[in-house]
Amino acid sequence: MELLEERIKKDGVILGKDVLKVDSFINHQIDVPFLCELGKEFKRLFEKEGVTKILTIEASGIAVACIAAQYFGVPVLFAKKSKSNNIGNDLYSTQVASFTHGNVNNVVVSKKYLNENDRVLIIDDFLARGNALMGLIDLCDQAKAEVVGCGIVVEKAYQGGGEAVRKRCRVESLARIAHMDEKGIEFVH
Amino acid sequence: MELLEERIKKDGVILGKDVLKVDSFINHQIDVPFLCELGKEFKRLFEKEGVTKILTIEASGIAVACIAAQYFGVPVLFAKKSKSNNIGNDLYSTQVASFTHGNVNNVVVSKKYLNENDRVLIIDDFLARGNALMGLIDLCDQAKAEVVGCGIVVEKAYQGGGEAVRKRCRVESLARIAHMDEKGIEFVH
Numbered sequence: 001m002e003l004l005e006e007r008i009k010k011d012g013v014i015l016g017k018d019v020l021k022v023d024s025f026i027n028h029q030i031d032v033p034f035l036c037e038l039g040k041e042f043k044r045l046f047e048k049e050g051v052t053k054i055l056t057i058e059a060s061g062i063a064v065a066c067i068a069a070q071y072f073g074v075p076v077l078f079a080k081k082s083k084s085n086n087i088g089n090d091l092y093s094t095q096v097a098s099f100t101h102g103n104v105n106n107v108v109v110s111k112k113y114l115n116e117n118d119r120v121l122i123i124d125d126f127l128a129r130g131n132a133l134m135g136l137i138d139l140c141d142q143a144k145a146e147v148v149g150c151g152i153v154v155e156k157a158y159q160g161g162g163e164a165v166r167k168r169c170r171v172e173s174l175a176r177i178a179h180m181d182e183k184g185i186e187f188v189h
Numbered sequence: 190m191e192l193l194e195e196r197i198k199k200d201g202v203i204l205g206k207d208v209l210k211v212d213s214f215i216n217h218q219i220d221v222p223f224l225c226e227l228g229k230e231f232k233r234l235f236e237k238e239g240v241t242k243i244l245t246i247e248a249s250g251i252a253v254a255c256i257a258a259q260y261f262g263v264p265v266l267f268a269k270k271s272k273s274n275n276i277g278n279d280l281y282s283t284q285v286a287s288f289t290h291g292n293v294n295n296v297v298v299s300k301k302y303l304n305e306n307d308r309v310l311i312i313d314d315f316l317a318r319g320n321a322l323m324g325l326i327d328l329c330d331q332a333k334a335e336v337v338g339c340g341i342v343v344e345k346a347y348q349g350g351g352e353a354v355r356k357r358c359r360v361e362s363l364a365r366i367a368h369m370d371e372k373g374i375e376f377v378h
Contacts, residue, residue, distance in 0.1 A: 023299065028299060029264050029266045029299075030255060030264060030265040030266070030267070031264055032255055032258040032263075033259075059267070059270075062248060062252055062255075063252075063265070066251075066252045066255055069219070070222075073222070074221075075219060077217065077218045077219070078217065078219070080217065080248070109217075
C-alpha cells in the first residue's frame, strides 16, 4: 500500500536492522484518519470473506482493529495479556512470546465471545516472528472458529513469521519490509 | 446518557458491589457502532474546548479514545504501562495503581507527543478511585499541556475518584453509578 510505505519512509524511525518505530502515527500516538485509510484497505481485501468478528491482541492492535471494524460492521474482540480479576474463568488461553517486550504472556479470550459460527479476521499492527498471530489462531482453533485471514499493517518479511503463518491461513500485509538499516528501507512488491 | 444506562442494565454483569463487567460491548468484545454513539456524545460535551489531542491509557481506553477522536479530528496518544525496549528514553513517567489488576504500573508517554501547546481531553472507560486519571493528568502537567477535561464512559460515583478528579478539572461521565448489587443498579441523575 503506497500510502503506508510513503508514511513509513517519512515518519518511521529505523533502529539497527530489527526495530522500526512507527510510534508517531500507529502505536503510541495514533493518526486516526490515516488508520481509517488502512481500515478501508483491509475491508477491500477481505470483503468477500463473510467476516463476523475481528480479533486482535492488546494493546497496539486495538486501534487499527476498531477503526477497521467500522467498515466491516462487526464487533472487535481483543485478547488480553494477563488474567485480570474480573474477566471470569471461562477462558480460552494460549502462550505468546513478545519480541518487543522480551517476555512470555498468557493470552486469553472469554469463551462467550468466540465460537464455531465465527468467521474471524485477525488484525495486528506488526508481524515479525509470528508469535502473536499463531497464538490468536490457536485461540480460534480452540473455539472451532474459522480464521479467514490475517490483516497486518507492517510485516518484517525477513523475520520468517509471515512464511510460517501463511502455511496456516491467508495473510495480507499492507507494507512488507524486505530489508532495513540506518541508510534506508526496502519493501517487498 | 440514556442509551448507555439502558445498555448497562441489559448487558452489564454485576459482581458484588464493586465489579461491573461490560466486557460484552466495551472492554473485551467491543460494539464499535455503539462506541461511535459514545464518541459523538463526548464531542458534543467538549466541542467548544479546542481539543488538540486525546490522551488515554492502555489497554481498554484505546478503543473509545480512537472512536471519539474521529469526531474531534485530533490524534490519540495512549500512555503505556511498561517501558518496552523500543519506546525510547525521552519519556514522561508516573505511577498508577490498578484497581482491576491489583498492582502498580509505571505509566509513560514520549515527550515528543505531548507539549505546552496541547489542549488535552483525557478519555477512559472507567472511573473508580481515579488513579489512572490522576496519573494521566500528572503526565500532562509534566508536559505543561492544558487538560480541558476528562470524558469517562462509566463512573462508579460511590468510590470517590470522581470527587477527587473534579477538584482538578472538568469530568463528564456518560453513566454515573450511585449504587449496585446483585439486585440491580441505580444511576446518579
